[in-house]
Amino acid sequence: MKTTRLSSGISIRRTIAEGTEQQVQAVKEIIAAVRGEGDAALLRFTEKWDGAKLARLRVSPEEISEAVKRFDPQLLKDLAEAADNIRSYHESQKQEGYKLENQDGSYVAQRVTAIESAGLYVPGGTAAYPSSVLMNVIPAQVAGVGRIVLISPPGKDGTLSDGVLAAAHILGIEEVYKSGGAQAIAALAYGTESIAPVDKITGPGNIFVALAKREVNGDVAIDMIAGPSEIAIIADDTAYPDEVAADLLSQAEHDPMASAVLLTVSERLAEAVSREVQKQAAALPRHSIAEQAIEDHGMIYIGESLDQVIDAANELAPEHLEIMTEDAEGVAEKICHAGAIFIGRFSSEPVGDYFAGTNHVLPTNSTARFSSALSVYDFLKRTSIIRYSEKTWQQNKDKIARLARLEGLEGHARAVESRSWKKETHS
Amino acid sequence: MKTTRLSSGISIRRTIAEGTEQQVQAVKEIIAAVRGEGDAALLRFTEKWDGAKLARLRVSPEEISEAVKRFDPQLLKDLAEAADNIRSYHESQKQEGYKLENQDGSYVAQRVTAIESAGLYVPGGTAAYPSSVLMNVIPAQVAGVGRIVLISPPGKDGTLSDGVLAAAHILGIEEVYKSGGAQAIAALAYGTESIAPVDKITGPGNIFVALAKREVNGDVAIDMIAGPSEIAIIADDTAYPDEVAADLLSQAEHDPMASAVLLTVSERLAEAVSREVQKQAAALPRHSIAEQAIEDHGMIYIGESLDQVIDAANELAPEHLEIMTEDAEGVAEKICHAGAIFIGRFSSEPVGDYFAGTNHVLPTNSTARFSSALSVYDFLKRTSIIRYSEKTWQQNKDKIARLARLEGLEGHARAVESRSWKKETHS
Incomplete structure (x- = not known):
């Protein structure tokens, strides 16, 4: 060394470095094709790049149960024990909301809820990692995400690896699709006839997956670009x-x-x-x-x-x-x-x-200065709630109106003051 | 309606929509100029776009204290009361780490620490919002960020608004710079002779600010693109x-x-x-x-x-x-x-x-499906810690090696097994 x-x-x-202009352009075209043509584009790209001619995109329950049957029982046990450890570690990341209330019943609060749906990209081929399934799915499950989807490129024979399907089975994940690369990310972000869109996409992948995640970021949430x-x-x-x-x-x-x-x-x-x-x-x-x-x-x-x-x-x-x-x-x-x-x-x-039990999805490229491991927090969102009583409003309306006028926002000031225009009030 | x-x-x-190709290209060129030329580029762009010929980029302590003296005392009091409310609400967002330990002394833990430095962009001109200073700085302060910097475009006379400086003063922020647009974001991300780089950039801005934040994302962290x-x-x-x-x-x-x-x-x-x-x-x-x-x-x-x-x-x-x-x-x-x-x-x-007291930096564009208000969490990062004892290692090494080999990663398996090659052990 x-x-x-x-x-x-x-x-x-x-x-x-993060991909060439040509790669960025190719990814944009793939995403546009999937948005325009849906399943047809996914099937075409899967035949072209993965060499697999698929009859359907979704993995059937039989495919999963057969993969589990074929899978080494000792490894199934090992994966289940790893899953238990990962779940224990992540359980401590659950977040509660809070509420700060005054004597009038006025309050400010933070409500914590899970995002509704998440899609996990699982690389295929030589890098089909059952451990990635555990590391991405379990934080989402602990958070309480209602719908969790896996997507992964099939081999030439049109199948996913037994290990990946076994890991999905252990976690109770039943919605699994065959598709890879930028087209899979586009399908998760925008949906197709077969695949309903998700709110957040996580999981590792090659440069095309990374660039596609960067493209769709904002329309859906993504985890870090690893x-x-x-x-x-x-x-x-x-x-x-x-x-x-x-x-x-x-x-x-x-x-x-x-x-x-x-x-x-x-x-x-x-x-x-x-x-x-x-x-x-x-x-x-x-x-x-x-x-x-x-x-x-x-x-x-x-x-x-x-x-x-x-x-x-x-x-x-x-x-x-x-x-x-x-x-x-x-x-x-x-x-x-x-x-x-x-x-x-x-x-x-x-x-x-x-x-x-800790998560193996971790910040790279010196970004640990400001980023963290994938966690339950990544699948939660927080809503602020404000409820002012008439009394609290009365006490503070002039201050709020002054601050709004300081910023030249007269409409803001009038909105707060508009409540004074009436005699009878009900909140 | x-x-x-x-x-x-x-x-x-x-x-x-998110900016034209021309705007994206302009922003890339501005960032490259700031990375290449540092302060000289900032001063040139500030003269060109803000019409201000500056002698120095940093706001002096005298400029801040004079702005505070000129500022309406009632408004100073209103801002301070708002700051107190914002601080109270955000205090409840502090996070603690945790540690799960077994009888051997093996443990997995999550350590929570603040990022080291944060830079807040404050829009200038007609949209100089003291409230933005409060909403961005206070969560960073509650998190414990060590260095907090403000940057904002000056008026033609080379000054920042009294309200923005007064808000900075109330919060005890002393590191304030005059620069706006994409060039200010580039300076925060990569640093210049006068401005040391930060780890995270937050704050609202026009399309050039938004595009610049998108460009530097990854090299530094950014808040949402609002x-x-x-x-x-x-x-x-x-x-x-x-x-x-x-x-x-x-x-x-x-x-x-x-x-x-x-x-x-x-x-x-x-x-x-x-x-x-x-x-x-x-x-x-x-x-x-x-x-x-x-x-x-x-x-x-x-x-x-x-x-x-x-x-x-x-x-x-x-x-x-x-x-x-x-x-x-x-x-x-x-x-x-x-x-x-x-x-x-x-x-x-x-x-x-x-x-x-709640934060006014909030997710737009239907992203509340998966995003949240700016918060203390945005200025914290988490480090996972793993310590295995010899006994815990002994109990689990074969499982770990099997899982590694399932994924074709022999080197991983050997790394775990390498500890068996020795008789005497000290941890």
Whole structure:
């Protein structure tokens, strides 16, 4: 791995470009086609890009039950246990409304309700991730979203992966469609004959999915636009180089654009990890992806002090941050910006990817400075409620009218004052 | 006002177009200029578009204290009281983290922290709104944002409005800059010699501000892209037509694109409100704006039943919804989608715009289906924390490795398993 010394001048913040003009244009055309032609466009694009000629877009109940029957019962149990952990963690994110009332019965309040419908995009092909189904659906279910839909590109044989359908089954999701790419996002956003539109679209995808989500944003809500996966590890001489290397590679194997960074004060560790990464990468089934990611986006930063290393981690604001140092909890307390923090050597990052219960949909590209993991909050909305009594209005109407006139909005002032024009009042 | 009957076929959802290709291109060029040239570009654009030749971008402490001295003491008191109400309402939005721990000391946790810095754009000219300063700054302050910056275009004389500076003073904000439009957004996002960049940009603005916020989104966070203001009123024969009309006009006077909608079952009320709107509009200082808005975006919908009227309001998902009916609370309970609900005749919408304490930055364009008022939550971020003990790891490592291999991610499985390679362990 490349190694460099931290110095106060260099920026290690990460930014990834976002698609070419041609890709943006292609996505706009796909969305227009789906809005204009509906199902016909979806079926045509699915034949063209996924190689599958579908009779219908919706997955039948039989397809789901057969996939579940075929699926390894041990894995079904593992997925169900992971789902339980994820549900437990997210239950604590439920929000309640509140009401501030005065003696007259005047009040201001915040009402919290779930959005009505959500659509989850699930990538297909080599990246068909049942864990993504759990991570996106469960927060929506805990929030109380009434209608939750999955959409995923089929294989050439016109089927979805058993794992994805098994995960849907475990969660009780029955509305599943076969379609991928920008066309799937367009269908969720605007609807077709077969697919009713949703209010929010979440889930990962390739550049076309990301660009399509950006296009439809505003007409529907979207989750974050996730970039390639990232791991940063703060480690010292108490860490085992083979474990550090294995964890760096666990992200590097995702994507040639994935980033894997070690931050340390130990030159000895840096050298040992570098050797281990090379050795272990070569032995991975996805070694060419991992090696490319390490070559292009892997880096070992050596700092002069632990504080300098911590500052660099905060500037990087990585999606995943592991801490394997003597006082890992102490270091974690000084981390201001990270999507998720993994403390100690038994908290390897895949623990969070699959099982511990926290969400694996996390902010990338240094956006942990201002963004957070996907959560129940993402599927809730809040309505403000104001009720003024006659007395409270009487006490405050002149102030409100003055503030409106200060801003040149006479109509606002008159609206508040208009209530004085009558003798008899009922509220 | 135009009047039409509700029927099951028609959609009353609102969508507003978002700038021309030329405007988008102009905004991209402005942002590039600010990124390349910094202060020089800001000063040049300010001279060009605001007609002000500035010596420095930052407002001096003397400018603020002189503005406060000139400002009407009664209005200063009104603003301070509004600020207190807004602070009280938003205090209830503070979020705490949580930690779920097992007997081994393994835990998953959510840590909640404030973003480090936020920049508020304050429109200038005729729309210099001190109330916007309160509504944007206070949630950030309650969240605990460390650095809060205001930026606003100066008048031709190179000054900001006394009201905006007075509002900043009341809130203790000292970092205020003179710059407007897309160039101000670029400065907040990427920084210049005089202006350090921020992590999140909020605040309303014209189309160039909105497009610039869309461009920089991702590099920094932004609040919603707010469209023109909207009011919908559900009213029956217990409502006073003059009050309904005054409230419709209070939004119509904002902007020729503002929308004002009455939903009722009463033809008598519809006719009376229509007459009142015409009469009152003519008497407003901003009558040409209000009349244009009523002409283009005003509508009275007459339903056959209150339930039909409520369904229409939910489909519209208006920014502001007033309810002036016999059982206003009962109607409010059936509203699923609205930015803010104003119950009863003493809760005229300007009560919420200025004073009651709820936030006046609200979702427009039917996005209340999935969006919410600006809030403390918008200035907080959450970090997930995972700490597994050796025992918890031991109990679950095989499950995690199986789930990773199900997804074809051998490197993930090996990372978790790598911890078994050693005899002695320390966590």
